Amino acid sequence: MESEATAPWGAEREVGVGPWEGPWPEGDHYDPELLAQGDRRNVVDKYRYWSHAAIVADLDTRRHGFHVAIENWQHDFNIGTVVRTANAFLAKEVHIIGKKRWNRRGAMVTDKYQHIRHHASVEEFLGWAGTAGVVVLGVDLFPDSVPLETYDLPRNCVLVFGQEGPGLSEQVRQAAEATLSIAQFGSTRSINAGVAAGIAMHAWIRQHTQV
Incomplete structure (x- = not known):
């Protein structure tokens, strides 16, 4: 049987390993x-x-000290990607604010290994953050946002991302200690929420871990 590394181009790669020998x-x-x-x-x-x-x-x-939260008022399809990336970077928890249901396909089963907490409202989420002593940081493009690239991320924080399209809600924006922006250099006005979450999580990793 050919291994995943040696399977010919175009052939379906076999994932994992067979019975223990x-x-x-x-x-x-x-x-x-x-x-x-x-x-x-x-x-x-x-x-x-x-x-x-x-x-x-x-x-x-x-698990690391950072959390990730995403608002889910209209069934955001990026949540699966966020969960998968949070698992890869070993986030403490992923928080889903709004609708409880989300498309798990993009998570590639990593949701079984990643702690996920649901909050029915922003108020409930902020109440949790206050009790847990976790700094709330929004990630979005606002005129008063500060660059993620130069911001000292707290060790214990939650990075909050808005729904794809509408972006971060005004409630979260007003409650956040700061809103952070990701530097862009092309013509598009914004980047995908799942991509933005991955960039922000990795920024925390670069500041607080030794690779």
């Missing part, structure tokens, strides 16, 4: 069913054959 490894974090049948999940090699609970428990020991 040889004596099974010891450890409570291993999943007997995955060892027997193979592990085709969207996880890094370190977590191959681990149970779902064991993976989440390990991630919880290392």
Whole structure:
């Protein structure tokens, strides 16, 4: 069987690994069913054959101090992308403000490993942030926004993104400690909300982690 790395161009790549070969490894974090049948999940090699609970428990020991929130008043299709990126950068939590339902397809099953919290209203979200002691920062293009590239992001903060199109709500804008803008150099007025979220999360990573 050809591996993912050696599959010919155009051929469908096989994800993951097959059944464990040889004596099974010891450890409570291993999943007997995955060892027997193979592990085709969207996880890094370190977590191959681990149970779902064991993976989440390990991630919880290392999660970063930043949160991500996105307003979802009209079923924003970017939320799946935001969740997937938040998992990649090990965000503390993803917060969805507004409608509870969202399109999980873009998350590529990473929502099973990423803590997600729903807030029915902006008021509820701001109440959580105040109780948790988390700094609220909006990310959008406003005349008074400050450049993300030069802003010192707090270690414990929540980066809030508006619905694709309307952008950040006035309620969040007024409550935020600051609104941050992402430098653009082309002709478009704005960039996709999912892309903006990825850029902002990585800005926090650059400031607060050692790669």
